[in-house]
Amino acid sequence: MTQDFSKDKPIYAQLVDRICGDVLKGYLKPGEKLPSVREYAIESGVNVNTVQRVYKELEAMEMTETKRGQGTFITTDEERIGQLREEMMTQVATQFLTMIDSLGFTKEEMIEVLKKGG
Amino acid sequence: MTQDFSKDKPIYAQLVDRICGDVLKGYLKPGEKLPSVREYAIESGVNVNTVQRVYKELEAMEMTETKRGQGTFITTDEERIGQLREEMMTQVATQFLTMIDSLGFTKEEMIEVLKKGG
DNA sequence: ATTAGTGTACTATGTCAATAGTACACTAAT
DNA sequence: ATTAGTGTACTATTGACATAGTACACTAAT
Secondary structure: OOOOOOOOOOHHHHHHHHHHHHHHHOOOOOOOEOOOHHHHHHHHOOOHHHHHHHHHHHHHOOOEEEEOOOEEEEOOOHHHHHHHHHHHHHHHHHHHHHHHHHHOOOHHHHHHHHHHOO | OOOOOOOOOOHHHHHHHHHHHHHHHOOOOOOOEOOOHHHHHHHHOOOHHHHHHHHHHHHHOOOEEEEOOOEEEEOOOHHHHHHHHHHHHHHHHHHHHHHHHHOOOOHHHHHHHHHHOO
16 A cells, blocks of 8 residues: 655655654554554555664654564653653744744744634 | 755755745845855855755746846845745745644644744 | 564665756846 | 856766665564
8 A cells, every 4th residue: 555655755754753643642552563564564655674764763762662573662651752742842843933033934923824724 | 154054954945945034034125136156156155056046946936036147136026025925924834734733733732832932 | 493473684776856067158348 | 259247057976765685683472
């Protein structure tokens, strides 16, 4: 099942974002097992190595725990998930503020646009 | 004068953002002449082609008008500048909303974070 | 011990974006 | 006609990314 990926970002990064989002939304529970790299590769229509990179990044940020020979699991450290949530929110916010500043928009007017949109 | 560019974005894109911002902020006036591709290349410490690409993109979005043999100028069509400002605001907002949705954040909580930050 | 299922490591390949270097083409002034 | 200043076009190089193939290492079940 080849899925649709955006061109403006590497596939592995998009997969990382997707899994992160699923964890933060609670679609993926702590301790839950992710598909094997081979399974996930077939599901997504990408190469095994691409999935491996995704799992590597997720483990580096302590979103998952990988057990050789057993699989990759969402961390059971719920506090860590909360931390990650906070970290990502401030990071996204900071990037956004930097961006709009360089484009000459004020925070206040952008907040108004955000409230109307979506 | 080699300037500092972020790694996570192409140099040409950063230059486009910068010039757009300067126009939207009013630092660059309608009709004003931009430096020649060579001048700007030296100033910024990048290659002529990189600057050329920047000028090409700016012209494509009708932010500037390029006259062969004479130079590149900020458009005198102030209405167009206003349009661009609106377009970019909604575009940035949409991207932001898509991003936070995929990461599992709500618009409301992100607005709170934005208000506190920066 | 063997097997099936897991993640890991390594090398090679092709593609594309970004950048650089160089030569060309147009315009205006002299 | 020449010159200086402008934008433009072409080719090459580099690095990141994705892919592919293959081999290895660990675990659990049999």
